[in-house]
Amino acid sequence: MHLKSLTLRMAVLAAVSTFATQNAVAASTTTAATATARSTSVSGPDTTRHQASIDQIVKQISPARIEATIRKLVGFRTRHTMSDTVSETEGIGAARRWIKAELERCGAAAGGRLQVAFDSHIAPVSARISRPTEIVNVVATLPGTQDASRERMYVVSGHYDSRNTDIMDAEGDAPGANDDASGTAAVMEMACVMAKYQFDATLVFMTVAAEEQGLLGAAHWAEQARQNKLNIAGMITNDIIGSSRDEHGKVDRQQVRLFAEGLPVQKENSETVRTLIQTGGENDSLSRQLARAVKESGERYVRGFKVNVIQRRDRYLRGGDHMPFLERGYAALRFTEPAEDFNHQHQNIRTENGVLIGDLPQYNDYAYIAQVTRVNAAALATLSLAPASPARVQVRTSKLQNDTELVWQANLEPDLAGYRVVWRETGAADWQGSRFVGKATEATLPLSKDNYYFGVQAVDKDGNLSPATYPVPLR
Numbered sequence: 001m002h003l004k005s006l007t008l009r010m011a012v013l014a015a016v017s018t019f020a021t022q023n024a025v026a027a028s029t030t031t032a033a034t035a036t037a038r039s040t041s042v043s044g045p046d047t048t049r050h051q052a053s054i055d056q057i058v059k060q061i062s063p064a065r066i067e068a069t070i071r072k073l074v075g076f077r078t079r080h081t082m083s084d085t086v087s088e089t090e091g092i093g094a095a096r097r098w099i100k101a102e103l104e105r106c107g108a109a110a111g112g113r114l115q116v117a118f119d120s121h122i123a124p125v126s127a128r129i130s131r132p133t134e135i136v137n138v139v140a141t142l143p144g145t146q147d148a149s150r151e152r153m154y155v156v157s158g159h160y161d162s163r164n165t166d167i168m169d170a171e172g173d174a175p176g177a178n179d180d181a182s183g184t185a186a187v188m189e190m191a192c193v194m195a196k197y198q199f200d201a202t203l204v205f206m207t208v209a210a211e212e213q214g215l216l217g218a219a220h221w222a223e224q225a226r227q228n229k230l231n232i233a234g235m236i237t238n239d240i241i242g243s244s245r246d247e248h249g250k251v252d253r254q255q256v257r258l259f260a261e262g263l264p265v266q267k268e269n270s271e272t273v274r275t276l277i278q279t280g281g282e283n284d285s286l287s288r289q290l291a292r293a294v295k296e297s298g299e300r301y302v303r304g305f306k307v308n309v310i311q312r313r314d315r316y317l318r319g320g321d322h323m324p325f326l327e328r329g330y331a332a333l334r335f336t337e338p339a340e341d342f343n344h345q346h347q348n349i350r351t352e353n354g355v356l357i358g359d360l361p362q363y364n365d366y367a368y369i370a371q372v373t374r375v376n377a378a379a380l381a382t383l384s385l386a387p388a389s390p391a392r393v394q395v396r397t398s399k400l401q402n403d404t405e406l407v408w409q410a411n412l413e414p415d416l417a418g419y420r421v422v423w424r425e426t427g428a429a430d431w432q433g434s435r436f437v438g439k440a441t442e443a444t445l446p447l448s449k450d451n452y453y454f455g456v457q458a459v460d461k462d463g464n465l466s467p468a469t470y471p472v473p474l475r
């Protein structure tokens, strides 16, 4: 590409971007005029501002409360899925009853809208289950307050079961302070803080069992959701978010990894997958769009903290509770600390060569867990206040042209301000340009669909943005 045409292209990008400053827009009047001639540019709500309620939520997330929750969970000695369920002080039964009571206490204090319940099923004997075992999730639902959005749900989870070196050891101490009391405490903290606020869509705060025995608790809930055709617009698991220190002692408190799958694997969606492959949309699956939205809102509200999107399903040799959701066609993500110290996961407590091994609470960084919790809370609040992602977004492909014509179905939310078209170069991970187009349900952009990836977001009157929808060819 010639330098001149590159400059022009950059000017077009800047001119039509709502990220751009007024000065940049003024400086490229000619190209802006060209752009507006083809599709009306409208000034929309400020999508970069902070919503006061989300700032309050972020501020109220407490490292001290998170630490107290984790130490309480560790105090149950083991939370192995097949451990004691009768004792009031030890084992997984006591742990889940305590989690439920805590969530009920928070919900009552917050006005009584948080619905707390056990979700239970009997798992038959399998590779990691030696006798039929009751698997119990603790699920706290905060119903949405907007009729048009209540059926849209966002799920955030952590697993409260723990394990030892031997996956079948239901007796030995298994503190699981990081894996995954950290994620469990994050979910409980969010439920307690956010239950005081109102969100358009429904939030589900879930602590699940039997992650270590094969993702059984999450899979049961996800399967019920699929059978009942629940509209799960996004799911996030928090698993091993406890430590900022790697095995060499290096501390990084400035970021968290967010694992996001590319092409979905489930069979039912083979047409979706085919379309993504045919149009180069491998990086625009539902989970990747959700990851972009979570990164954007998380980083906006937690200043100086990076959400490092890892473009894969999970780490090598590991899996998590987002996977049963992915396998059923839902967008799902996993948060995990930046560099794990494997001496402090899945290990019996012991000393080896002077090193104390085991998943113990002294290896957690509670201020760090609070930061990851804040990122989750900001993202979930934004998602559940924002409208749904636009449906039936399509790109016209009937003629050879260098403009891009997009059409989509109108959203139904009463607080909708309009839509924002976003785009990026094909090698870029994040959106580079955007244009607010008001309540139009189509837009023409002076950029070639051959050279850019596009998406359409819905925006509410407060500037809350939905994840983008990838356009499929209009047939």
Ligand SMILES: [Zn+2]
Pocket: 159, 179, 180, 211, 239, 240
């Ligand atoms: Zn785990």
